[in-house]
Amino acid sequence: MRVLVIEDDPKIASFLVKGLKQSGFAVDHAADGEDGLGLAEITTFDAAVVDIMVPKLDGLSVVQRLRAKGSRLPILFLSARATVDDRVKGLQAGGDDYLTKPFAFSELLARVQALIRRATQGGTEPTRLVAGDLILDLLSREVTRAGERVDLQPREFSLLEYLMRNPGRPVTKTMILEHVWDYSFDPQTNVVDVLVHRLRNKVDPDKQRIHTIRGVGYVLRPIR
Numbered sequence: 001m002r003v004l005v006i007e008d009d010p011k012i013a014s015f016l017v018k019g020l021k022q023s024g025f026a027v028d029h030a031a032d033g034e035d036g037l038g039l040a041e042i043t044t045f046d047a048a049v050v051d052i053m054v055p056k057l058d059g060l061s062v063v064q065r066l067r068a069k070g071s072r073l074p075i076l077f078l079s080a081r082a083t084v085d086d087r088v089k090g091l092q093a094g095g096d097d098y099l100t101k102p103f104a105f106s107e108l109l110a111r112v113q114a115l116i117r118r119a120t121q122g123g124t125e126p127t128r129l130v131a132g133d134l135i136l137d138l139l140s141r142e143v144t145r146a147g148e149r150v151d152l153q154p155r156e157f158s159l160l161e162y163l164m165r166n167p168g169r170p171v172t173k174t175m176i177l178e179h180v181w182d183y184s185f186d187p188q189t190n191v192v193d194v195l196v197h198r199l200r201n202k203v204d205p206d207k208q209r210i211h212t213i214r215g216v217g218y219v220l221r222p223i224r
Helices: 009-024 032-042 059-068 083-093 105-122 154-165 174-178 193-205
Strands: 004-005 026-030 048-052 077-080 099-102 127-132 134-135 142-145 148-150 210-213 217-220
Touching: 004 009, 004 032, 009 105, 026 032, 032 048, 032 059, 048 059, 048 105, 059 077, 083 099, 083 148, 099 105, 099 148, 127 142, 127 154, 127 193, 134 154, 154 174, 154 193, 174 193, 174 217, 193 210
Parallel strands: 004 026, 004 048, 048 077, 077 099
Antiparallel strands: 127 134, 134 142, 142 148, 210 217
16 A cells, blocks of 8 residues: 655654555655645555645645545644644645644554545455455455465565456566565566565465566466
């Protein structure tokens, strides 16, 4: 799942991006409201964390413009302002939740997960991905194979999710790099091969699910 972070404070932005990535999310960051609005308009996100006091275009205006265009993106406002009136303004502008600074990352993560859970349960997006006896739960972030739990690292989980969202469809190394690492990467690097090898050892020791297509990439084929 992909989260947009709009935050101009470098330390807070780095803290948020690092924490969300370690929790298994793909993350895009914008340091001002204009760039954040542009990203939200061209990219599909599962949630957004928006600081109200960002330059060029404040967070309230960003969200108001998104809502005016019909966006239903779940949005958590961040602000140093803690009065009831400030929280009310944020919610009236179209925010779904409001968290004051300073905050604990564990609380922010729980709120983001709750927003995504509510949005997912209220829509048509599946909460579980299934490929034969392989099941990935997007809400609990648990994976089971033949009924047995499989412990995955965040990037392993992201790779498996990406493969399971594209069953039977070959995905290239470049596609995996851009999805799992969030930015363009040298397609000649072997980090994808290493990650696929680790994932195979955990969910596909018999090499019957994740297949290599020489010169193309990889494809997930569920066992029937």
